[in-house]
Amino acid sequence: xxxxxxxxxxRRARTAPxxxxxVAVALARAAAAVSRGTGAGAGGVVGGRIxxxxxxDVVRHLGRDRTVVLVTGTNGKTTTASMLTRVxxxxxxxxxxxxGANMPDGLIAALVDRPDAPFAVLEVDENxxxxxxxxxxxxxxxxxxxxxxxxxxxGEVRAVERGLRAAVAGLPGTAVVANCDDPLxxxxxxxxxxxxxxxxxxxxxxDALACGRCGRPIQHDGPAWRCRCGLARPRPDWVLAGDRxxxxxxxxxxxxxxxxxxxxAANAAMAVAAAALLGVDPAAAGARLATITEVAGxxxxxxxxxxxxxxxxxxxxxxxxxxxxxxxxxSPVVIAVNGREADGRDLSWLWDVPFEVxxxxxxxxxxxxxxxxxxxxxxxxxxxxxxxxPVRAVAGLPPGPVELVxxxxxxxxLGQRSGDG
Amino acid sequence: MAESAxxxxxxxxxxxxxxxxxxxxxxxxxxxxxxxxxxxxVAIHYGDPVPDCLDVYLLGGGEDEAQxxxxxxxxxxxxxxxxxxxxxxxxxxxxxxQVLGTSxxxxxxxxxxxxxxxxxxxxxxxxxxxxxxVADSGAGPLTxxxxxxxxxxxxxxSSPLGRVRTGTGNGDGTDGAVTGHVLATYLHGPxxxxxxxxxxxxxxxxxxxxxxxxxxxxxxxxxxxRLRAARRGARR
Ligand SMILES: [Zn+2]
Numbered sequence: 001x002x003x004x005x006x007x008x009x010x011r012r013a014r015t016a017p018x019x020x021x022x023v024a025v026a027l028a029r030a031a032a033a034v035s036r037g038t039g040a041g042a043g044g045v046v047g048g049r050i051x052x053x054x055x056x057d058v059v060r061h062l063g064r065d066r067t068v069v070l071v072t073g074t075n076g077k078t079t080t081a082s083m084l085t086r087v088x089x090x091x092x093x094x095x096x097x098x099x100g101a102n103m104p105d106g107l108i109a110a111l112v113d114r115p116d117a118p119f120a121v122l123e124v125d126e127n128x129x130x131x132x133x134x135x136x137x138x139x140x141x142x143x144x145x146x147x148x149x150x151x152x153x154x155g156e157v158r159a160v161e162r163g164l165r166a167a168v169a170g171l172p173g174t175a176v177v178a179n180c181d182d183p184l185x186x187x188x189x190x191x192x193x194x195x196x197x198x199x200x201x202x203x204x205x206x207d208a209l210a211c212g213r214c215g216r217p218i219q220h221d222g223p224a225w226r227c228r229c230g231l232a233r234p235r236p237d238w239v240l241a242g243d244r245x246x247x248x249x250x251x252x253x254x255x256x257x258x259x260x261x262x263x264x265a266a267n268a269a270m271a272v273a274a275a276a277l278l279g280v281d282p283a284a285a286g287a288r289l290a291t292i293t294e295v296a297g298x299x300x301x302x303x304x305x306x307x308x309x310x311x312x313x314x315x316x317x318x319x320x321x322x323x324x325x326x327x328x329x330x331s332p333v334v335i336a337v338n339g340r341e342a343d344g345r346d347l348s349w350l351w352d353v354p355f356e357v358x359x360x361x362x363x364x365x366x367x368x369x370x371x372x373x374x375x376x377x378x379x380x381x382x383x384x385x386x387x388x389x390p391v392r393a394v395a396g397l398p399p400g401p402v403e404l405v406x407x408x409x410x411x412x413x414l415g416q417r418s419g420d421g
Numbered sequence: 422m423a424e425s426a427x428x429x430x431x432x433x434x435x436x437x438x439x440x441x442x443x444x445x446x447x448x449x450x451x452x453x454x455x456x457x458x459x460x461x462x463v464a465i466h467y468g469d470p471v472p473d474c475l476d477v478y479l480l481g482g483g484e485d486e487a488q489x490x491x492x493x494x495x496x497x498x499x500x501x502x503x504x505x506x507x508x509x510x511x512x513x514x515x516x517x518x519q520v521l522g523t524s525x526x527x528x529x530x531x532x533x534x535x536x537x538x539x540x541x542x543x544x545x546x547x548x549x550x551x552x553x554x555v556a557d558s559g560a561g562p563l564t565x566x567x568x569x570x571x572x573x574x575x576x577x578x579s580s581p582l583g584r585v586r587t588g589t590g591n592g593d594g595t596d597g598a599v600t601g602h603v604l605a606t607y608l609h610g611p612x613x614x615x616x617x618x619x620x621x622x623x624x625x626x627x628x629x630x631x632x633x634x635x636x637x638x639x640x641x642x643x644x645x646x647r648l649r650a651a652r653r654g655a656r657r
Contacts, residue, residue, distance in 0.1 A: 208560070210436055210483075210486070215436070346610070376614070
């Protein structure tokens with residue numbers, strides 16, 4: 001059931017935004033250009049802030065007459081949005097917050113940057129979905145998964161689920177593509193008038209054990225799950241089966257991904273289901289995904305201090321559980337952990353990561369909170385050395401490939417230092 | 422008691438396990454094993470009966486509904502109460518503290534009966550206490566992270582565990598509560614990883630005598646760093 005074919009979306013009459021919005025957009029673009037020109041950093045977000053100050057309703061005006069897709073969830077937002085953007089690009093320009101700036105200023109910046117793009121694919125922080133979706137009225141909301149991430153900052157995961165559920169209930173025209181193997185994501189998406197269920201594989205179940213509706217533990221039985229309150233896994237419209245996504249009508253999208261791991265296959269299945277909803281042929285969508293080799297610097301292979309290094313991002317227990325199996329057999333692992341506002345200042349989550357599996361290989365604890373990590377590794381029985389600076393940590397290793405895993409701000413610092421921020 | 426393994430019960434990790442609390446079980450087990458005392462962790466899941474034969478019971482944090490469910494389960498299956506009555510060691514953090522108390526009021530205003538192992542009552546406060554916390558206790562300065570709405574009053578049947586230097590704790594300048602071998606605190610998550618003296622206090626209760634020193638430079642370093650950060654006002 002295509003919502004609004006891409007062609008229609010492009011042909012739709014494009015009404016001019018109000019003068020106030022035009023002025024806000026022009027000034028925001030100018031500010032962004034100046035900020036970029038002076039090297040003051042990601043100019044877009046500055047521009048977004050200016051536009052929002054000049055026109056409080058700028059999001060609604062900027063989103064008008066576009067086909068908007070929002071992508072949210074705890075893990076995989078940047079990757080899935082990037083996949084959807086790649087799939088939609090042959091149909092026309094796509095406004096996208098590729099840098100992962102997923103709060104309102106970042107979204108405005110992305111829309112301001114491509115005012116004429118008929119499509120917008122925006123990743124949105126879970127806590128801003130209600131506000132943003134209310135204004136943008138997206139054709140589609142992709143809800144990937146929900147697990148704990150930065151509890152001290154964003155509140156408890158089940159409170160996030162309740163917020164999303166209320167937001168979804170207020171979007172009768174929006175199709176919600178959700179992973180039905182994730183009980184919390186399902187609980188939120190169940191409020192939608194137009195859910196599309198994707199069996200993309202379970203996330204880390206420890207967080208979802210308590211039901212979003214009643215708090216009792218969810219009972220799992222193979223792929224099926226249910227709670228005593230009646231919440232249960234719906235029948236999937238799409239199933240991720242190995243390296244392909246198949247829908248209930250038998251349409252198949254082969255996924256020959258270059259990005260590693262089960263989590264990325266799950267992200268791809270979600271992206272294909274959303275693209276199909278917008279009228280894209282699933283097989284063609286799958287083929288487009290094979291051209292992606294890195295996402296905002298993640299998975300990139302680079303050279304650091306003379307070592308070939310693969311850079312991975314893992315910022316919470318669920319992300320770590322997906323990352324650990326990707327690590328090469330014997331290469332040394334440098335782990336960089338920060339505890340800034342954007343990471344969450346509470347490092348308790350380190351104890352939910354099974355670092356025990358790293359026993360038997362060289363490990364370096366790095367980052368601003370390497371002391372917390374070192375204690376966790378000590379109790380996990382993983383011999384390690386500590387070196388707060390991740391680049392010096394790499395430099396101190398014997399020649400050969402290195403896996404470098406960093407959480408959010410540690411990862412961004414690395415990007416800035418290798419000059420491709 | 423060294424010949425038989427110390428059995429550490431991880432109580433309802435599927436409902437009370439929000440903040441890396443299982444780390445406390447890992448810390449106790451390792452500190453025992455490194456000193457040559459065999460130790461095992463036994464997870465007690467929701468819906469299962471609670472054994473009364475374990476040496477230590479650990480209760481973690483959880484959200485309102487989960488906390489109410491946990492309290493209900495532990496009242497219905499009296500294993501933990503029976504074990505505590507014969508002197509077993511019980512350690513609770515955050516929601517675990519509230520569940521061990523006489524009663525707690527959840528965010529929706531509903532009053533729930535706790536286990537009554539500590540003489541404390543908890544009601545929701547006006548704002549959430551989130552950030553680094555330092556409290557002076559008989560086991561030295563305790564350092565940790567707190568994230569809770571509860572304000573806890575300690576009655577005459579318990580004593581506070583510590584006096585808060587930085588942070589909120591119970592809300593009246595004290596943190597946590599102790600009665601006999603039942604001890605609880607608002608320092609959530611892996612509180613025993615940051616506070617080895619507290620871990621060894623519990624171990625001494627289990628084995629009958631204070632355990633020998635266990636030097637871990639990584640832990641000393643982390644404590645120095647966190648106590649320094651709290652002095653600098655690294656609360657958010
Ligand atoms: Zn339920």
